[in-house]
Amino acid sequence: MKLHVIQILKKHSYLRNADIEGLLEKPKEESMGDYALPCFFLARELKKNPVEIAKDIARNLKLTGEIEKVEAVGPYVNFFVNRKQVAISTLNKVVKEKDDYGRMKKKDNNVMVEFSQPNTHKAFHVGHIRGTSFGESLARIKGFCGDNVIRANYSGDTGMHIAKWMWCYTRFHKNEKIENQEEWFAKIYVEAMQKLEDNEEGTREVEEINRKLDEKKDKSLIKLWKETRKKSIDAWKPIYKDLDVKFDRDYFESQVEEAGKNIAKELVKDELAEESEGATIMNFNSLGLGVWVLLRKDGTVLYSAKDLALARIKFKDYKLNESLVITNAEQNLHFKQLQKTLELMKFPHWKRYNHLGYESVRLPEGKMSSRTGNNILYADFRNELVEEAKKEIDKREKLNVRELEKRALVIAIAAMKYSMLKQDVNKIIVFDKGEALRFEGDTGPYLLYSYARAKSILRKVKTKNKSGKMKIESLDEKEKSLIMKFNDFPQTIGNAYKNNDPSCVAHYAYDLAQRFNEFYHSEKVIGSEREDFRLAIVECFSQVLKNALYLLGIDVLEEM
Numbered sequence: 001m002k003l004h005v006i007q008i009l010k011k012h013s014y015l016r017n018a019d020i021e022g023l024l025e026k027p028k029e030e031s032m033g034d035y036a037l038p039c040f041f042l043a044r045e046l047k048k049n050p051v052e053i054a055k056d057i058a059r060n061l062k063l064t065g066e067i068e069k070v071e072a073v074g075p076y077v078n079f080f081v082n083r084k085q086v087a088i089s090t091l092n093k094v095v096k097e098k099d100d101y102g103r104m105k106k107k108d109n110n111v112m113v114e115f116s117q118p119n120t121h122k123a124f125h126v127g128h129i130r131g132t133s134f135g136e137s138l139a140r141i142k143g144f145c146g147d148n149v150i151r152a153n154y155s156g157d158t159g160m161h162i163a164k165w166m167w168c169y170t171r172f173h174k175n176e177k178i179e180n181q182e183e184w185f186a187k188i189y190v191e192a193m194q195k196l197e198d199n200e201e202g203t204r205e206v207e208e209i210n211r212k213l214d215e216k217k218d219k220s221l222i223k224l225w226k227e228t229r230k231k232s233i234d235a236w237k238p239i240y241k242d243l244d245v246k247f248d249r250d251y252f253e254s255q256v257e258e259a260g261k262n263i264a265k266e267l268v269k270d271e272l273a274e275e276s277e278g279a280t281i282m283n284f285n286s287l288g289l290g291v292w293v294l295l296r297k298d299g300t301v302l303y304s305a306k307d308l309a310l311a312r313i314k315f316k317d318y319k320l321n322e323s324l325v326i327t328n329a330e331q332n333l334h335f336k337q338l339q340k341t342l343e344l345m346k347f348p349h350w351k352r353y354n355h356l357g358y359e360s361v362r363l364p365e366g367k368m369s370s371r372t373g374n375n376i377l378y379a380d381f382r383n384e385l386v387e388e389a390k391k392e393i394d395k396r397e398k399l400n401v402r403e404l405e406k407r408a409l410v411i412a413i414a415a416m417k418y419s420m421l422k423q424d425v426n427k428i429i430v431f432d433k434g435e436a437l438r439f440e441g442d443t444g445p446y447l448l449y450s451y452a453r454a455k456s457i458l459r460k461v462k463t464k465n466k467s468g469k470m471k472i473e474s475l476d477e478k479e480k481s482l483i484m485k486f487n488d489f490p491q492t493i494g495n496a497y498k499n500n501d502p503s504c505v506a507h508y509a510y511d512l513a514q515r516f517n518e519f520y521h522s523e524k525v526i527g528s529e530r531e532d533f534r535l536a537i538v539e540c541f542s543q544v545l546k547n548a549l550y551l552l553g554i555d556v557l558e559e560m
Contacts, residue, residue: 001081002491004066005035012057014042030481033071033078040075050075084472087483094486094540102490102547107146110319113139115326116245119156120232121165123186124239126376126431127328127361130420134358135326136245136553137421137502144551145497150318154251154310154325157229159303161189163210166224167202168192180231182239183377207298214257214300239378242413244553249317253306256313260305263312263345264294272344280305282341292337307338308345315349322352324500329357329426356500358425364432385412388437392445396560407557411437414444414554421552422506442510444554447545450513452560454542457525461535472533478519482537485512486544493551502552509548516541 006020018041025036039050039057046053051074058072068082094101115135118124136151143149156162168188169176172195179185196202212218213225240246264280267273273282278297282304284290294305314323325335335355342350389408393399399407419436423429439445475483485508492508495501516538525534546556 001066001086001487002035004064004081005079008061008064008067009037009057011062012060014046014053014057018042027078030484032073032076034081034484035079037077037079038075039077083475083480083484086487087472087475087480090483090487091536091540094543095536098543099547099550101543102493103144104146104490104494106148109147109321110150111142111147112150112152112249112314112318112320112323113142113326114152114154114251114323115139116153116240116247117155117327118236119161120229121157121162121185122189124182124236124378125186126378126381129243129378129381129416130358130361130429131326131328132240132243132245133417133420133553134425134502136243137417137505137551138324138326138356138500140551140553141493141496141502141505144493150249150320151245151247152249152251152314153247155233155253156303157233157252158213158254158257160206160210162225163206163213164192164196165189165228166209166213166221167206168195169228170224178228178231180234181379182232182235183379185228185232185235186377210300211298242382242409243417244413244555251310251313253303256306256309257301259309259312260301260307261295261299263308264301264305267294267341267345270345272341282337284337284340287340289333289337289340292334292341304334304338307334308341311338311342311347311349311353320349320352322354323349325353325355327355327357329359331355332357356425359428361420361429361431364430381416382412385415385433385437388412388433389415389445392437392439393560407560410555410557411445411448411560414448414549416444417552417554418444418447418506421502422510424503425501439560447509447513447549447554448557449560450516451542451545451549451556452558453520454516454538454545455558457520457538458535458542460526476523478515478522479534479537482512482515482519482541485515486540489544489548492548496551505548505551509545509552512541512545512548516545 002021002024005024009015009018009020020037023037023041025038027033027036037054037057039053042048042053043050051072054072054075054077057077058070061070061077063070066082066085068080070077070079072078097103113135115138116128116132118128139149139151165185165188168191172191173188196206209221212221216222264273267282268275268280273280273294275281276283276291279293280295282292282294284292292304293302294308295301311323314320327335332355335357339350339353339355342353347353386405386408389411390404392411393404393407415436416431419431420429422442435441436443437445439449489508492504496504519537523534525531525538528534549556
């Protein structure tokens with residue numbers, strides 16, 4: 001419908017060269033129409049009052065069958081679409097396209113989305129869930145909009161945090177069995193941080209371990225590193241299975257260490273980098289970006305130089321139109337320094353190496369930290385939510401153990417993902433378990449419950465309209481509101497794609513579910529004179545909500 005409005009407006013002499021799509025608005029009140037064009041932007045050019053301009057445009061537009069009427073209200077031109085025609089075409093389109101409703105045509109656009117990025121030998125905690133959920137949702141949105149998406153995970157498996165872990169393990173846990181549980185790795189890392197505090201001798205020993213790991217000559221140390229690295233990576237597999245995330249490419253810092261060192265040396269040779277107190281740095285003080293250290297004074301490489309090497313490798317491995325890296329917002333400055341260095345290096349793709357930062361997830365009592373252990377491990381968090389979800393299910397229905405576990409996990413994942421994805425990425429989240437698991441309100445479980453309710457209605461139907469023909473004599477307000485929301489779905493996805501913002505899909509899903517529940521509570525479906533039409537509305541609601549939840553990385557339940 002928006003395209004019809006744009007086409008009509010483009011025929012007006014005032015508007016042939018205007019960015020109509022960027023100017024059109026959705027009125028806050030449905031009584032004010034479906035689309036509105038503000039005319040302020042024409043006032044200076046035409047030297048006329050925007051109220052008069054709006055009247056002139058409304059008077060001279062030639063309407064099509066899709067647009068029922070147009071009227072000038074103050075400085076706005078308001079458009080009212082033909083709701084019956086839109087209803088029929090929208091319902092038929094959803095029924096026909098099903099899981100593809102809202103999907104855009106394939107484009108020749110290769111995009112790598114790098115996200116999650118847990119470090120080996122450390123905890124996978126609640127903060128990682130936000131980045132992983134955000135990255136997966138964005139990857140799905142981009143794929144739905146026609147991009148060829150490559151999901152990448154880049155993990156730190158070398159560096160000082162590894163040296164600290166290895167120091168603690170060899171000093172205090174050498175006889176322990178090496179496990180593939182994130183809790184075990186996290187416990188040793190936290191212990192290392194505690195024992196290294198104000199410990200000069202221990203700090204020197206850690207630096208020595210880091211140097212040996214960098215040199216790769218100590219065979220026993222390298223053997224231990226390889227074994228513990230593998231176990232740590234294996235501990236992520238059940239987590240990614242829970243979160244329904246699969247990566248096309250895994251990169252590790254150990255793969256880019258040498259290349260990073262060589263780039264740092266190239267930058268010194270080209271007089272782009274300099275040595276300062278033995279360290280190799282990029283001095284960006286004059287640009288307000290501070291100092292970016294590439295190599296320590298002992299010659300060991302930092303993740304800054306490794307990131308430069310990774311940028312080269314990505315574009316060598318794939319013909320990318322864009323590499324989008326998603327990390328915690330604490331890395332925003334780092335990526336500004338990275339992109340500036342790539343520009344100075346004359347890296348041909350530096351403008352396509354982009355970054356999105358998301359804010360952190362915090363406990364009610366404050367910020368989480370892998371260093372202090374003041375965080376919630378994924379496994380503990382997941383199990384706690386699953387147990388709470390079981391209690392909620394038990395209040396409604398008695399299930400066998402297997403089905404109870406299955407449903408509780410889907411509900412728990414929906415609760416954690418939705419509570420994070422509905423938030424603006426620039427907003428710090430204080431996760432409230434009780435709020436996230438509620439079956440009412442703006443929550444993941446509420447959306448799952450709404451979907452299951454719709455499917456329950458459809459299961460009760462004895463016969464269905466097999467003719468495929470849809471007739472609408474009239475539309476009441478609840479029907480109209482819900483169907484017009486179906487019609488908004490493609491535009492919502494387009495906005496999410498354009499702005500790299502899954503939250504608008506989350507908000508859409510909640511609004512959609514609210515409208516459905518208002519419709520369901522006020523309108524009789526089965527046994528009504530309009531049963532076929534209203535069943536079609538229910539069927540389309542379940543399909544559109546399922547598609548929206550898919551883009552958020554959330555599975556649906558046929559029964560709750």
